[in-house]
Amino acid sequence: MTKSVMTRAGLFTRAAPQQLSRSAGGGRIDRSKPVSFTFDGCSYRGYEGDTLASALLANNVHLVGRSFKYHRPRGILAAGSEEPNALVRVGRGARAEPNLRATQVELHEGLYAESQNRFPSLKFDVGAINSALQSFFPAGFYYKTFMWPASMWMTYEHVIRHAAGLGRVADEHDDPDRYERIHAHCDVLVAGGGVAGLMAALQAARSGARVILADEQNEFGGWLLGEADVTIDGDTPAGWIAGVVAELAAIDDVTLLPRTTVFGYMDHNYLTLTERVTDHMASPPAHLPRQRLWKVRATQTILAQGAHERPLVFSGNDLPGVMLAGAVRTYINRYGVVPGNRTVVFTNNDDAYRTALALDSAGAHVLVVDLRRDLRGELVKSVRAAGIEVLSGHAVTIASGTQHLARVQIAPVNEGGSTVLDDPFHMDCDLLAMSGGLSPAVHLHSQARGKLGWDDRLLCFKPTTVHEASFNAGAGNGVFDTEKAIADGLKAGGAAAKAAGLTVSDTEAPAIEAPNQSWRPLAAWKIGNGYGPGQGPKAFVDFQNDVTASDVGLAAREGYQSVEHLKRYTTLGMATDQGKTSNINGLAILADALGREIPEVGTTTFRMPYTPASIGAIAGRDIGTLFDPTRLTRMDEWHRANGATFEHVGQWMRAWYYPKDGETMQDAVNREVLAARTTAGILDASTLGKIDIRGPDAAEFLNRLYTNSWLKLGIGKCRYGLMLKDDGMVMDDGVTTRLGENHFHMTTTTGGAAGVLDWMEEWLQTEWPDLKVYLTSVTEEWSVATLSGPNAAKILQAAGIDISLDTADFPFMSMREAHIAGLPVRVFRISFTGELSYEINIRARHGLALWTHLMAAGEAFGLTPYGTEAMHVLRAEKGFIIVGQETDGSVTPQDLGMDWIVSKVKPDFIGKRALERASMAMEDRKQLVGLRTRDRRRVIPEGAHAVLDPNEEMPMTMLGQVTSSYYSPNIGGSIAMAMLKGGRALMGGTVYLPMLDGDVIEAEVVEPMFFDPKGERING
Amino acid sequence: MASVSNEGQRPPGRTALTDMTVMTHDNPDGGKPGLVITELAHLGKINLRGGSDMLPVISNHTGCSALPDNNRVVSVGDRHIVWLGPDEFLLLCAAGSETHLHSQLTLDMAGIHAAVTNVTDSLCALSLRGKAVRRVLAKGCALDLHSSKFGTGDCAQTMLAHAAVTLIAHDAPGFTLVCRTSFAPYVTEWLMDAGLEFGASFRG
Amino acid sequence: MASEKPDHDGPDRGLSGLPGGKPKYSAFALARQAMQYHQGWQRAWRDAQPQDEYDVVIIGGGGHGLATAYYLAAVHGISRVAVVEKGWLGGGNTGRNTTIIRSNYLWDESAAIYEHALKLWEGMSQDLNFNVMFSQRGVLTIAHSEHELREMSRRVHAIRMNGIDSEILGPDEIKKFVPIINIDQTIRYPVMGGFLQKRGGTARHDAVAWGYARAADDLGVDIIQNCEVTGLRRNGRRIVGIDTSRGFIKTRKVGCVVAGHSSVVAAMADIRLPVASRPLQALVSEPIKPILDTVIMSNAVHMYISQSDKGEMVLGAGVDKYNSYAQRGSFPVPEHMISAAVELFPVLSRLRMLRHWGGIVDTCPDASPIISKTDVEGLYFNCGWGTGGFKATPGSGHVFADLIANDRPNRIAAPYALDRFQTGLLIDEHGAAGVAH
């Protein structure tokens, strides 16, 4: 046998060796299309149609990876997605991807793969020391040690962490590939395109169903692609498959998804699939996603995911060169690779005899070791007739070799294989094909909360009852025989079509010729090795996680006897193959240790995903600018052109401040704040929520929503309102204007807009359906420019407004319709700054025009645009609250000192009863106060907490937090608002604000009103 | 465009996508793009809330004889009444005609409990045409858009990725999509991105 | 409550290190056993059969229940205690969470109980003679907006003044601490800052249940698995025992710690709790070599992430929107969380989701737990931990044991009594923590 050429990965490559294990002909590879690829720095050749695994085997490369815990050398066990051992890192740079199964990686020109979890190289891995010390590392050893000294744990853990893990992530972190998601609907989703799935899809499609057929492999056909001893309607399997696929492809409402794994089955027949769109291409086109996540809502599903062959559990069963018998047959028949010359087939059932025949036909020497004593049936006869030696009642008790299988020890054993009856003999060999029977892939059925039952004859769990609208078919349904599986598929396809309301097509099952075999294995779960309990070479149950039969016994002894405890204590089934090959063996060995039957021990519940699902595909295009919409106002262009800095407020981007050349944020904000009080400022207030309220009961509705009275508000008048939740806590505020007898215009906070509309609809629809009120969101109908400052009226006049702005004609808290530059506007005389102020609303299409027009008109007055930061300072100078800043869901109007807005006479409003609870009047509730720092230049950080005794030991007795804090250029000093326990009683007193750096700020508790306390500026 | 009031003398103003540049992804297979996006600039939109007693008034101004059934659109000429909910409809009309229509409807409905709201600037309407429209929409919309399930005259309020949209299916392989104005740039960017594999163009 | 000062010497840990005589775990024991091919290990806890009567019965064999039983025995000397568990130990949220541990909470009441728990985590492996792998690798909470920065400042000030470690990091410091994070300021939710609790971290969740079970067993506590409670028997307003699938058990004190199913058990005593059972989803990636050495949380995008010792990236999201006892949630929740994770950690894009699961958490209106006596004398409830119960495990068990032993809440437990829903004196952690992990 030629050993693979070992190199240090990536340093240099050698010329491609011959494909020495490739058969002379046959298989579904395209021998006219050779492909070169690199594994661990060595260049090899394969063919199109190969997987990385088949190509490596063709090149006699069996050592492919290292196990998780003991770093044991591992090869290729299987030929599909159940592979636990052959995990590789594929690709380079930003495109490298760890932990891919070589059995699923399709070969393409230039494919670059590396082995994992080894240092410095696959062959010489220092981590393999763990294997030598494995007797000190049984299951759960880490729970029992690394505790002394306590301070050392982080050091121990550091070592453990670096020893653990499998592959390395990509060297560059930004994934250059594109991933997409798509929704789909169908009458029938068929998961699995083997014989049963194909037949089911065909029958459903012929019955007129919208069908999606998904299979994880590159072509449909499943196991059938690896069988040479079957004919269907007189055709080869490949011929029959091609015919079926062609018929399906010609039907419009059939979607064929090869390379697509159905990985999740959720409530109400919602299934998730990942399609590997370009992974098999050497140079994928840029317009295609690398992978696509399908989210399918199916009326009916047919689960036909086939079955997994089980390994036999014997000493040394993890060596490279020990493979599953079905996989060996697949490599021979589908890939034209013969993975060994001197071979042993070790089995407890008939199926492996087909592998023996295939090996024999391929020219290998074969010995069959069968655990069963009484061998009957045609297959056994055929094997013997081919001159192959068969040992009945024997077992391979130990497999050995250094990095590859070199010899086996064979001995006669008892009925269950657990006890060696007589002296063993040895035999040199380079391939062992084992078969422990089949386990249906019931994962999706179980995800969908279908029930499982134990089949005593087939020794497996198979579906019994379903929970969703779903059918099982074929090997996944415990129907392993090809002929019966096709019939099962046909039946399921018809049943699903019928359940989807269609007329079932009259289709006959094709005629099958296949070996006549028994599907009943012998129960032999743990093969004895002639040593005492726990001794001798390890026999592996979970290959990837290095869980041995002894570990299962240990868990049982220590009381970890529930299946879940076994799983969690030993990590059995927790590896990236999710126990597809180990589950039943582990259960059986546990059952044996506990003296119980397998179904009594139970099985684990399978959960999403069936096989690992790409995170990139789940994220899809919801990344970058498409992660979450960003909403811009209609004046945004101006802000951007004039150098504004922005802040996110919910989904909105709002101008935060407008720095001029060389200005710091503080400089800019100071300038903006001063301008608003000395001449005029202009703010883009378009993002405020606006709700149009209409109906004869509109006023009554507002009366119930807000804490104050609304019935008598005059038309054209505005009023400020505070909205509470029914627990009495402030939820939103804003100004509402009466446009007509039955017509109001409400404004809400920017962040609260959607929530307030929903809140109002909820009350109308669910609690007060008798109220005749309609709500319509007009947030975006209007662009809003707020003009604020002593010159505001003059600027409006300069802008050509066509109404009188005299306070007598247009008083504070009223609204007028007007025109500016010929465009109709609604002007609200309300103020969040305490200055003379106008909120000018205009149809959004003219928002930018209005803004530029006002800027031009205001130029002579030094009109200054101000952002949200200056707006915050200006309102804080006046002691106006911001919901969500002064409040946090635990603040009542009384806490804010706003008793004045809570009606004492209204019989009810939302939150009224809650405010009357005894605890709401407690004097030590947090109350809104102002803070005046002793050092007037010192601005307290927002979020700082106040105490009475700055020298108190920790934990300190905190009074509460600073909610808003700014430098006020108008005051010439710092201002702050705070919510302090019993705050109003502290008025005039001193509090201390300890800083994170140990410093303490001293402040006087004052009224939360710093500027123009008498409100004299409101009329300019 | 109806020449009512003095709309014509005013600047038409800006739309949600005025600043969006024309974009094209070529169809990788050659030929026409699978998705062509056009903004229906200033398409008139009036939100109607009220019961069946609105019908005579609506009828009078649109010519429709009945309000649409659930999930359906009623069209007469360039006026379309889109069902939004049990007592809610969206009336689409030619650009510029909405102001007059709005005031007429408001006036005529004075006696009944109804709300007529001009939402022309609140919402943005896009025309989506091309062979791949349904495939592209399926990437962000969970509705079954198969032509047998969502055909001519059907409409739905739903989600397209992270945006709330109203979809209206027309006879040709085309849809009208209506969304909040501030979501229009996101929706357009999303559609162009989703259309990459079929070719897509935004024509402004 | 506020005037009472906590004990500066830390919590009373009681008897420690398996004083009951069970063979201890150590490297030496491991070596000794290796010579005997590990055939000599004993059961971690006895497979106890229910006795006729106990001083205290704890319903629920999760971390909180087992910890309660352990501290009843270790601190209060009450060892006639049974823990009855419907299924297998740790099978509820103990074995289904993302194992984040921290005490950096906003409100004083929260800080008190979570810090109490954190002090017990520190030294738990030694107390229990079971390595629970408590790993103080730090918990970093990210702020993505001005608003969040302000909230963060409020929180850090409060935390520090409660004597709990916390520090603020800027984007560059965060990048240094977490090299795989994306601090590009132009993304939708840029990393604008964060605060770090270095003493926070993770632990091995199953080990916590097993460790407490083994140590409690050592002190004489009976641990009874596969024993479902079917009724709570009362004599007037006093509890006298419980009916189970394995018979009647007489007792005058019952502590219910059955997260997710609290309402169901409460209904057996005609008690109603202000809790809702909701799905909480989490997932792990395939294992990879270490790339993340701390825990990252982001409230704005509802995502938290760490890397387990095994190498799996562990990701969690916020709770689902509707009540469910199905231990399964809806796909959009992990879908959105994964997008957020890829935004912040682009390297995740080429990893694969290996396992996904759901737990049932019971959530309270104020996102704070209930540790309380009830109207039924001798019946106590510990529930409502929502999404954040794991980190509280030892503290919760410790104060609950104290409540059961003394029939009155101590300083830490008192604010969590049921009567807060009548007074309205809630401990509202919502505003401060969208994802309260």
Next chain:
Amino acid sequence: MLLITCPHCGPRDESEFSCGGEAHIARPLAENNLTDAEFADYLFLRDNPKGLFLERWRHAAGCRRWFNMARDTVTHEIVEIYPMGSGPASQAGKAAHAASWRRDTAAEAAAKPAPKARAKKEQVS
């Protein structure tokens, strides 16, 4: 991932809906003098059954209408969808409605105007 049949728009993905929790909670009127404890039942206590649950949902991304739903919290089976303001029609739904402890609370009784207030209202009308 539930498939919910909106009574107006037809079957839609769960992601288009928002869940409003327990249905049939009547809001007590402030005029009825409830104790703080009785009021707390309304404010904070929500039914949390394991099994059939009567709850409120809203087709948030569609017609924005509220409706009631009877859903099993274990199997996630939707037994019935029925309009706001009406009770369940299915046997199971009716039984769940009648069995709820909330039917006996003072808070629910207080959702109707107190006799005196009602009398006044009647005079007005």
